[in-house]
Amino acid sequence: HFDVIIVGAGHGGAQAAAALRQRGFAGTIAMIGEEPELPYERPPLSKEYLARDKPFERLLIRQPAFWTEKNVTMRLGERVEAVDPGARAIVLADGTPLGYGQLVWATGGHARRMTCDGADLVGLHSVRSRADVDRIMAELPSVTKVVVIGGGYIGLEAAAVLSKLGKAVTVLEAQDRVLARVAGPALSQFIEAEHRAHGVDVRLGVVVDCVLGEAHVTGVRLAGGEELAADLVIVGIGIVPAVQPLLAAGAEGVNGVAVDAECRTSLQDIFAIGDCALHANAYADDLPIRLESVQNATDMATTVAKVITGAAEPYDAVPWFWSNQYDIRLQTIGISAGHDAEVVRGDPATRSFSIVYLKQGRVVALDCLNATRDYVQGKALVVARATIAPEQLADHATPLKEMLA
Ligand code: FAD
Secondary structure (H helix, E strand, C coil): CEEEEEECCCHHHHHHHHHHHHCCCCCCEEEEECCCCCCECCHHHHCCCCCCCCCHHHHECCCHHHHHHCCEEEEECCCEEEEECCCCEEEECCCCEEEEEEEEECCCEEECCCCCCCCCCECEECCCCHHHHHHHHHHHHHCCEEEEECCCHHHHHHHHHHHHCCCEEEEEECCCCCCCCCCCHHHHHHHHHHHHHCCCEEEECCCEEEEEECCEEEEEEECCCCEEECCEEEECCCEEECCHHHHHCCCCCCCCEECCCCCECCCCCEEECHHHEEEEEHHHCCEEECCCCHHHHHHHHHHHHHHHCCCCCCCCCCCEEEEEECCEEEEEEECCCCCCEEEEECCHHHCCEEEEEEECCEEEEEEEECCHHHHHHHHHHHHHCCECCHHHHHCCCCCHHHHCC
């Protein structure tokens, strides 16, 4: 029995344990993670780690000694298969039950898989875990042609790294622009142009019919019949939240587990945080969403640590995110989904500019490209849901902080 069991040793799980100890929690804590590694940062997987600019040791969220010092029992390489809320226990894959006082579900999600023919061929990879990327890196020496399925952040970051490594890369996106789910058209167009300028073939509005090959992939066939040759296929089409054991135990939720402002699920003494937590986000008109970001995982973890240590505060953190592609550092604040206007601040040709998203005249989000000053100052505008005239926002010479009355 442990006072707190954390399921999932990723960004959220690591921060939950660290924040509990930081806040003086003296009870027993166990963290159970199905991956063999100590908690590590996932963002570099499609960036510096894939590029071999950072070794794995530098991805660790805390050094190994930290977990011993903080007396956190690590059970790695173990999977939680079931939850029994009545008995206040979780059940491991080998059938072992473990009792808990409070349970923190921080399982993120698993990479969504293709369902078409050829989806099981060798040479087809997701980019979710260290193991995925190690498999990709092991194959790279014999790879010349790469097809990336999915023009979201992860697919585009991988495309940028692989093209820099000299591979011929094609990105296939089903929508009529990349990043359609997370950004406005101006950003999509800029990013598409960057990839094309680096020799990446970005194909929009295309549907994959099947993956070709006997044992190993040899290509991808599109719905129109066109065949693209490939020695390596990367699939970046999103995640499926890892919540089946909780939903099976009766927790509310679809495509994630529903939580309230204190990250409590509908089951007693069971919290959920991070990528798997479906919550009403103040920056998305209180609509239920899942946010897949380090910010959301770590801030929700802190919220839970506060609740458990008797200092509850509702979760209302400002969403932020980043992505690196080539020499572009993109930083996002707020949630742009549902915006009805976008204002470009600065000249995209200078490769340093921002896009301000408005909803009913109020600032809801910014995408800042090589524009950290706007990112830092824009936060206050998003928090205030500031009403600022588009002409004023477009005036790049005036710092954003001077626009807040
Ligand atoms: P995770 O970090 O995914 O951790 C969950 C852990 O739980 C995993 O190890 C999983 O295997 C394990 N698990 C699942 N089910 C079970 C079970 N039943 N039993 C035991 N263990 C289980 N975010 C950003 O903000 N900026 C970025 O630039 C960025 N880039 C990214 C690049 C890549 C390639 C990826 C994959 C993600 C990126 N993200 C980025 C997203 C960010 O990494 C996630 O939002 C974050 O990891 C979520 O943390 P989490 O704790 O919810 O889940």
